[in-house]
Amino acid sequence: MTDDELSQLMRAAQAGDAVAYTSLLEAIAPRIRRVVGSQRHFAGAQEVEDLVQDVLLSVHAVRATYDPSRPFAPWLAAIVRNRLADGARRYARRSSEIAVDNLDVTFADPGANTSEEGYGDPQALLQAIRGLPPGQRQAVELLKLQGMSLKEAAGATGSSISALKVATHRAMASLRRALVKTHDTKH
Amino acid sequence: MTPSTDDLIRQLSGDLAPAPPLRRPFLRAIAWTMGAVIYVALAVAWMTSAGETANRWNEVPFTLQQLAALATTFTAAAAAFSMTMPGHGRTALLAAIVAAGAWVGLVLAGCIQDWMAAGAAGIALRSDWPCVAGMLLTGVVPGLALAVMLRRGAPLAPRATIALGALGVASLASLGMCLAQPHERDIVVLVWHGATIAAVSVLAAIAGRSILNWQRLSAAGAT
Numbered sequence: 001m002t003d004d005e006l007s008q009l010m011r012a013a014q015a016g017d018a019v020a021y022t023s024l025l026e027a028i029a030p031r032i033r034r035v036v037g038s039q040r041h042f043a044g045a046q047e048v049e050d051l052v053q054d055v056l057l058s059v060h061a062v063r064a065t066y067d068p069s070r071p072f073a074p075w076l077a078a079i080v081r082n083r084l085a086d087g088a089r090r091y092a093r094r095s096s097e098i099a100v101d102n103l104d105v106t107f108a109d110p111g112a113n114t115s116e117e118g119y120g121d122p123q124a125l126l127q128a129i130r131g132l133p134p135g136q137r138q139a140v141e142l143l144k145l146q147g148m149s150l151k152e153a154a155g156a157t158g159s160s161i162s163a164l165k166v167a168t169h170r171a172m173a174s175l176r177r178a179l180v181k182t183h184d185t186k187h
Numbered sequence: 188m189t190p191s192t193d194d195l196i197r198q199l200s201g202d203l204a205p206a207p208p209l210r211r212p213f214l215r216a217i218a219w220t221m222g223a224v225i226y227v228a229l230a231v232a233w234m235t236s237a238g239e240t241a242n243r244w245n246e247v248p249f250t251l252q253q254l255a256a257l258a259t260t261f262t263a264a265a266a267a268f269s270m271t272m273p274g275h276g277r278t279a280l281l282a283a284i285v286a287a288g289a290w291v292g293l294v295l296a297g298c299i300q301d302w303m304a305a306g307a308a309g310i311a312l313r314s315d316w317p318c319v320a321g322m323l324l325t326g327v328v329p330g331l332a333l334a335v336m337l338r339r340g341a342p343l344a345p346r347a348t349i350a351l352g353a354l355g356v357a358s359l360a361s362l363g364m365c366l367a368q369p370h371e372r373d374i375v376v377l378v379w380h381g382a383t384i385a386a387v388s389v390l391a392a393i394a395g396r397s398i399l400n401w402q403r404l405s406a407a408g409a410t
Contacts, residue, residue, distance in 0.1 A: 014206050014207060016203060022200040025196040025200065053192055056192070057199075058401055058404075064209050065208075065271065065272050065340050067208055067211065074274035075273045078343065082343045162402075
């Protein structure tokens with residue numbers, strides 16, 4: 001499909017044409033997947049698909065920013081680049097967290113070497129999860145405890161994938177704060 | 188294509204609502220600048236006596252400084268809007284840098300003239316907290332309006348976008364305070380107004396990701 005054709009489909013989508021929008025998204029999804037795959041050699045299939053879906057959600061969210069008088073490809077490329085950069089930042093954060101978790105060293109602070117306390121306390125974790133707002137608790141239970149995929153959890157709750165991502169993110173932050181507080185109270 | 192992406196496409200298409208294209212950054216910048224100028228003009232009229240300001244319009248350096256501040260306001264707003272439009276170039280950003288540079292240069296030239304005319308007394312600095320407070324208060328309404336308009340775009344570079352918006356708002360607020368309370372010495376404008384503009388822009392940049400982010404757009408459903 002040429003850039004002109006994609007541009008026409010986007011114009012129709014901006015006017016509310018759902019059929020044109022489906023065609024557009026189906027046409028750009030493989031292109032996005034190719035770009036993501038070429039930029040993320042190390043990523044697994046599921047991670048690539050998550051990024052593709054992130055880009056599609058972003059395209060959807062900012063479709064009003066497409067100027068019909070301009071070519072479509074640079075508009076899409078800018079969004080893909082931006083979302084990939086965000087994804088890379090998230091990946092880097094996760095990687096650094098894992099690296100710290102796996103450090104095989106003894107820390108100077110004696111408290112850091114005590115294994116039976118703090119964040120590993122299942123009771124404290126359970127209590128912290130119970131204290132979450134209903135939406136966040138449900139997201140944690142489905143995604144983290146029951147191991148559902150985002151799609152499955154979205155189907156089970158009727159929420160969008162992005163809303164679940166936000167709820168999980170906030171829940172993890174709340175849990176982290178709650179567990180730190182519990183840990184500090186004990187010591 | 189995996190089934191999950193297929194499902195997502197069906198979901199997005201199924202909920203599709205019309206999304207008329209946003210106007211071009213240049214046009215939105217004009218609209219915001221006009222509204223903001225009217226608001227600041229009303230605020231200045233309420234704060235000041237017209238006579239003193241009218242006298243200063245005869246001074247070419249003063250007029251040029253205010254024109255440069257207005258140019259900074261417009262170009263910074265245009266650059267901020269442009270940054271929320273994927274695929275747009277950075278010409279507006281260059282224009283904003285040039286305009287802000289021109290404002291600093293003109294105020295600096297005024298300081299040098301004051302120094303040549305009055306010696307050390309010409310660049311003697313006095314505190315100007317009322318102006319800082321006036322700038323902050325004057326900038327609230329145009330700033331909120333600009334933030335609302337920017338949030339309709341794509342959060343591609345949130346920190347830079349919000350910092351540019353803040354630069355535009357603070358420049359206009361500075362212009363307003365120069366009209367409301369004309370300063371005898373340009374060193375006061377350079378240091379107090381300049382520092383306020385810089386501080387507001389830096390703080391805005393820090394808050395950028397809270398104001399503009401993809402999570403907000405996605406969480407809102409953005410249908």
